[in-house]
Amino acid sequence: MFFSMIKARRSIRQFLSKPVEPDKIDILMEAALRSPSSRGYNPWEFILVQDKAMLEQLAACKPHGATFLKNAPLGIVVVADPKVCDVWVEDTSIAATYIQLAAESMALKTCWIQVRKRDYKEGQSASERVAELLRIPSHLEVACIIAVGYPAESLPGHTRDTLNFNKIHDGIYGKIRPS
Template identity: 45%
Template sequence: MELIELLKNRRSRRRFTDRKIEEEKKDLLIKSVLLSPASKSSNPWEFVVVDDPELLKQLATSKPHGAELVAGASLAFVVLGNPAKSDVWIEDCSIASVLLQLEAEDLGLGSCWVQVRARNHADGYPASEFIKKLLGVPENLEVLSIVAIGYSEEEKKPRVFEKLGYEKIHQNKY
């Protein structure tokens, strides 16, 4: 598939089948994040790859809204950043999260980004603290996102060029 077609087809998927993700696909997903570009090649990201159904259920409770879908995923990448390694770790981790979503799409998998940074757990403390405790993540790392992945159970229409927001595009000057 041409990249532009892949970009049109990629939609957030929040319902997944029980089908497990094959090891070869998991390996390619891991390769995709490690291929991410990063400012000054500082590679400030690390990833916890979660396929334990009990942990996935726990991750789904890391914030009150918008994380429930993780419980039904076969796999989740918890994207961690090290602010001491880069002042633009958020950008670097965001790029890794998106590349992971595109690789998932290319492998016939569905995915959804679940925001963690700047979000709170239902009990009022940072969602990242909940996740760090759950997964044993060192204190000096931050959690940017969870990318939930699985075989999608949803039919979603690809985007169409005619409905893109061309008003967002400014030529030469705003």
């Protein structure tokens, strides 16, 4: 069941205008809060954005790779306090992935928008721009935004023959695993 879901999973960037139901948003957020984090420090927080004008502004937080957010009904901004945990990048990535997989399980589709280490414009990072728009306190870093919604496009799951099984090593690096 879980495996067939991840076999069909793709990043989706075109969404119907249909809003995500509040009970489904509850499940997405509960999934995030259930994600494992280093030492259980849970350094992350999540900002749910459904306001169209705000989504449009967030879609311009970097020059490329975020514009589709303006047509998504929901953006989940994942932030963390680096002082709470030194491996907050890993923690936020796992939480974001939990959100994506929980969405898949409810026929919702998602796409990750990278914010950390991206620029809005010269002299201002994408993280600073998102923080400015959403009044995020300065001790928090923005990791990513997960666009969520019902799909307006359909992409096939990656076929098995396109997977790089040569990235898997058996016992020692470079030893091919017998099939």
